[in-house]
Amino acid sequence: MKKVEVNIPGKNYSVLIEQHLFDRLEKIILSKKSNKNLFIVIDKKVLELHRTKIIRFVSNFPGKYFIHEFVSDESNKSFTSADKMYSNLISQKFGRDTLMLAIGGGITGDIAGFVASTFARGIQFIQIPTTLLAAIDSSIGGKTGINFSETKNIIGTFYQPEMVLIDTGFLKTLPEEEIICGIGEILKYAFLIDQKFFVTLRNNLSKLIKLDASFTSKIIELCIQFKGDIVVADEKEGSLRKILNLGHTFAHAIEIEQNYKIKHGKAVIIGLVCALDLSRRMEILDKKLFEEYLQLPLLLRNFISIDNFDADHIYEVMKRDKKGNNNSIKFVLINSIGEILVDVEAEESEVLQSIQQGIGYFKK
Ligand SMILES: NC(=O)c1ccc[n+]([C@@H]2O[C@H](COP(=O)([O-])OP(=O)(O)OC[C@H]3O[C@@H](n4cnc5c(N)ncnc54)[C@H](O)[C@@H]3O)[C@@H](O)[C@H]2O)c1
Numbered sequence: 459m460k461k462v463e464v465n466i467p468g469k470n471y472s473v474l475i476e477q478h479l480f481d482r483l484e485k486i487i488l489s490k491k492s493n494k495n496l497f498i499v500i501d502k503k504v505l506e507l508h509r510t511k512i513i514r515f516v517s518n519f520p521g522k523y524f525i526h527e528f529v530s531d532e533s534n535k536s537f538t539s540a541d542k543m544y545s546n547l548i549s550q551k552f553g554r555d556t557l558m559l560a561i562g563g564g565i566t567g568d569i570a571g572f573v574a575s576t577f578a579r580g581i582q583f584i585q586i587p588t589t590l591l592a593a594i595d596s597s598i599g600g601k602t603g604i605n606f607s608e609t610k611n612i613i614g615t616f617y618q619p620e621m622v623l624i625d626t627g628f629l630k631t632l633p634e635e636e637i638i639c640g641i642g643e644i645l646k647y648a649f650l651i652d653q654k655f656f657v658t659l660r661n662n663l664s665k666l667i668k669l670d671a672s673f674t675s676k677i678i679e680l681c682i683q684f685k686g687d688i689v690v691a692d693e694k695e696g697s698l699r700k701i702l703n704l705g706h707t708f709a710h711a712i713e714i715e716q717n718y719k720i721k722h723g724k725a726v727i728i729g730l731v732c733a734l735d736l737s738r739r740m741e742i743l744d745k746k747l748f749e750e751y752l753q754l755p756l757l758l759r760n761f762i763s764i765d766n767f768d769a770d771h772i773y774e775v776m777k778r779d780k781k782g783n784n785n786s787i788k789f790v791l792i793n794s795i796g797e798i799l800v801d802v803e804a805e806e807s808e809v810l811q812s813i814q815q816g817i818g819y820f821k822k
Contacts, residue, residue: 460679464598464686466693469618473598473682475675479625480511480586484519492620493557493582494521497547499570501562502527504588507631512561524550530565532718535605537613543573554578557620563589563636564596564722568611571602575617585619588628590640590674591723594647594681597622599689599699609778610710616694626675634667638761639723641666645730645755646704647681653795655680660754700800704790705729708816711775715767724762727755732816737791739808747794756819763822769813773806 460475474486487494496519498512505512505527516523526546528539547556558581560570567585574583585597603614632640644666648656659666665673685702692698709729713720720728734751737743743751776787787809788801 460675462679462682462686464618465690466600466618469600471619471621473622473624473686475593475624475626475678475682477626477671479623480515480627481625483515483586483623486621486623487557487584488520490620492584493555494519495552495556496521496523496559497526497550497552497556497581498523498559498561499526499528499543499566499573500559501530501566501588503530504562504566504628508588508628524552528562528566528569530562532565532605532610532713532722535565535569535603537604537606539569540573540604543570544577547573547577552577552581554581556581558583559586560584561586561588562592563587564592567592567597568601568603568614571600571617571619572604572614575602575615580617583617583619585622586628587622587624589632589636590629590669590678591636591643593624593626593629593678594640595643595685597624598682598685599702600693608714608775610713618693624678626671626678629669629674632669635721635761636723637667637669638727638758639721641758642723642726642730644677644681645758646702646726647684648754649704649730649751649792649795650701650798651680651684651796656751656754656795660757663754663757697800700790701798703800704792704798705731705733707776707779707787707789708732708772708813710779711772712764712767712817714775715772716764720762720764727758727762728764728817728820731755731819732812733789733791735816736789736804736808736812737793739812740791740802740804742791742793742799742802751792751795759819762820764817764820765822767813767817769810769817772813773810776809 462473558574587597600618603611709725738748
């Protein structure tokens with residue numbers, strides 16, 4: 459079993475990675491002496507695909523449990539869905555001694571984490587990510603949230619889990635589209651970690667698309683180690699943690715402008731291309747590196763297609779994004795791999811050109 463420690467002061471936790479790890483969940487909960495009243499928020503699709511293993515776990519578990527099924531969709535990452543979770547927690551008589559399990563992708567983890575952090579002023583919470591994206595990114599670091607009024611993740615909390623348990627067996631049922639989405643966030647790390655990671659990824663992308671077991675688990679571990687270190691250094695996103703938003707100012711706005719018809723991970727791939735373009739346009743990134751870096755996200759071009767888009771609308775949505783203050787949009791841009799600039803302001807005309815150019819690569 460692989461183990462990464464996230465040593466946040468006052469809230470240390472482990473991220474465990476192994477195939478079939480879920481089968482040991484009962485032992486893990488009991489040995490940690492965690493609460494035994496389980497409120498399980500589970501992605502409906504995951505329950506359908508992995509029913510036997512989930513039911514085996516709950517029927518053997520020596521405590522109370524309730525299964526709350528959640529249909530994962532950005533439009534359900536909402537107050538209405540959170541309301542249903544609070545209502546079930548109350549009607550099923552769960553109290554402060556509850557352990558919430560979030561079993562699913564990033565949407566399930568984000569909303570369940572938000573409810574866990576606010577119900578009864580905070581209950582114990584374990585993340586069990588079942589998508590590649592959630593395994594390498596969203597389940598780590600304690601950002602929880604819901605979408606509101608055309609703004610992604612605008613309502614939320616920082617709330618660290620008791621632990622993150624990654625059973626790579628769950629990933630086997632992922633459709634190719636979701637693997638590509640997970641790779642989207644992994645590409646972000648390629649620009650953050652180091653040249654070696656970038657080259658390894660570029661030369662082995664097909665292994666990741668096929669979810670080659672040992673390569674995938676190595677990549678998961680490296681991404682988690684990197685994110686964990688960043689979160690430990692800057693839990694509440696004072697400055698350093700902002701580098702993890704590379705490509706995301708564009709991505710969130712594209713998702714909203716496209717009415718969530720494009721999935722988050724794919725929007726991140728397009729957003730990274732827009733961020734590279736803006737970095738080049740503002741002469742932060744030199745031409746030779748730009749051309750080298752661009753090759754990586756463009757390897758996934760055949761998996762993504764955008765029909766029509768309205769660059770002005772995307773720009774308006776960006777202005778509303780929570781990362782902007784005083785109406786100025788702050789960008790995360792790249793000088794070279796591992797050399798990231800945060801809080802960069804840019805001319806509207808240059809941003810609009812980067813939106814046109816960046817999304818243009820993926821136009822049908
Ligand atoms: N909190 C953070 O730090 C953070 C970081 C990155 C992204 N996010 C958020 O994560 C969300 C995206 O996460 P996601 O891509 O995992 O989306 P998701 O949760 O919607 O999962 C994607 C799809 O895969 C299905 N699925 C899940 N597990 C499966 C499995 N094992 N087999 C088959 N199908 C499965 C789901 O039903 C869904 O249709 C976005 O809302 C984004 O904002 C949060």
